Amino acid sequence: MTDPACSVDEHRARVLEGVRALDAEVVPLADALGRRLAADVVADLSVPPFDHAAMDGFAVRAADVAAVPVSLPVTGAVAAGDEVTPLAPGTAIRIMTGAPVPPEADLVVPFEWTSGTDPVEVRERADAGRHIRFEGEDVRAGDVALAAGVRLGPAQLGLLTSVGASTVPVRSRPRLAVLSTGAELVKGHVPDSNSPTLVAAGRDAGADSAAFGPAPDDLAGFRTLLAAAAEAADVVVTTGGISAGDHDVVKAALRDDPAFWFGPVAMKPGRPQGCGVLVASDGRRVPVVTLPGTPIAAYAAFLLYVVPLLHALAGTPWQPVTAPLATAVKAGDRTVLLPAVVEASGAVRPLPGHAGHSQRLLAAADALLVVPPSGRLVPEGTSLEVLALHPRPQEGLDG
Structure with missing residues (x-):
């Protein structure tokens, strides 16, 4: 009997369950551009330092x-x-x-x-x-020069230099490992588009991202690469190998681990999903999110589930972004993700064409429109969740 599909929101909550922010790190000012302060910075010097x-x-x-x-x-x-x-x-x-x-x-x-x-x-x-x-008319020694949470741009770095800071505590950037699977990728029969796509998506979100694999369709080889990825990263994302086929190596390797869940999510594309936790040799609990292998499904699920997870690890706020529909859309019996363009008014308009497998259509889009299940026509002007495909820097983990 097939397990009932959970909702997108239920699976997002499952992925985020128990995740805590990484410890802050102290970096030189020269390396702090774009980072967010993890603590208040108190001025050692007044600005100006004298009249x-x-x-x-x-x-x-x-x-x-x-x-x-x-x-x-x-x-x-x-x-x-x-x-x-x-x-x-x-x-x-x-x-x-x-x-x-x-x-x-x-x-x-x-x-x-x-x-x-x-x-x-x-x-x-x-x-x-x-x-x-006059001395201290801008900032006095002992005052808070910049508060925790401030994003450090050129002006902020200038102020910190003026108040005597040479290093600053910043929120850590999560390290993301992307591990694709499939013998067809290993043998070069099919290009591995998931790895560069998701590594780039991780970097767009502000994570330090790297590709591992592709992994072969054998348990030993996959487990070796997965362990290496967990040792090197704060979160691991796999693609492929989680359906019900004979060569679904990810599910075969992890389904008996009580720390992992696999099952259907009521979304299109991307119905098969999974997640869990691995414990690294240093005791760190490393979240693992297992995504489908189809490129659009993998990318859509990454934006839905992994981007909020990266924000949680970075200790930066995340909220779904919504925008009004430029035209009415028909909702189905599960959440549908539609490539869309953002109009000058800020409204989103789905692109015509079959979305589920068209990378070309996705490449032409500005965003994925998240249409929740209802089976009804969703009127023009209704606000729906939108997943940006080209986030501005300030929308990332450091922004």
Whole structure:
């Protein structure tokens, strides 16, 4: 008797059951671009680190230029990096942008407001504090410069450098191993399109991905490659070998393991599915997701089940993305995944043609539209889950 098919949501929950985020890692700032902070970063240094001139001009006491015009003797000059001495009352010091403001000075008068000579005639007045960037006005030492969860772009790395950070704690990128199976792949009769597709999909999602295999259709060879993949990765994805055929090596090797489940999922394409856990030699529990071998079914199941798993391992939030239908679609008795294009309005329109086995149709699509079972016509404008085929960087694990 055939087991009843579970729903897509039920299988997604099964894949994610018991998964916990990987431990954070500390990396140099040079390697942190695009990563997400795993903890708050507290500033060691203030930004700015000292009071400095915001413009080229003259450092003065505001009280000395309260009435203008007024002439003041120039007692020196200071540039960025120079040592400074206190400003005497009734005098001015020539100062360059970025230079430390002399003690007792509380105003920088821009060159444009003066004669530029010695003595200098100040022709416009300003209040104390004008054209000075004060120590810590942006970030004070001891403050949280960036909070946990922030994605590190160029501006964030610049701020972290300014506050004295040289390394940062970031969320770990999961290591993904893709293991394809099938004697026809090993012998070269059929190109292994699943491995490059799913390795690229993993990288699109932000994982460090690598291909293992293809594995032969014998238990010993498959088990050897599977063990190697589990040792090298945080999650293993297999393709093929999970139906009811004589050479379905994945199912044959793992179906008696109580940590694994195999069965039908009410989806098209991709009805046969499976998942489980292997324990690596270092004690790590490595999730294994077994996908069908048909390229479109494997890719669709990867987006449905493996991408949320990668987010869970990375400790980054994941929620299904929805979009309105540009046209009505007919739902079936199981979840159907349709190649679709995203229109300028943001609505999605299924592509015409048979979707189940057409890689060409998939390559022309922007997304897979997830149509849940109902047996009814789903009206235009209804919001349905959409699986992006070309995610932007910010949609990945680090984004």
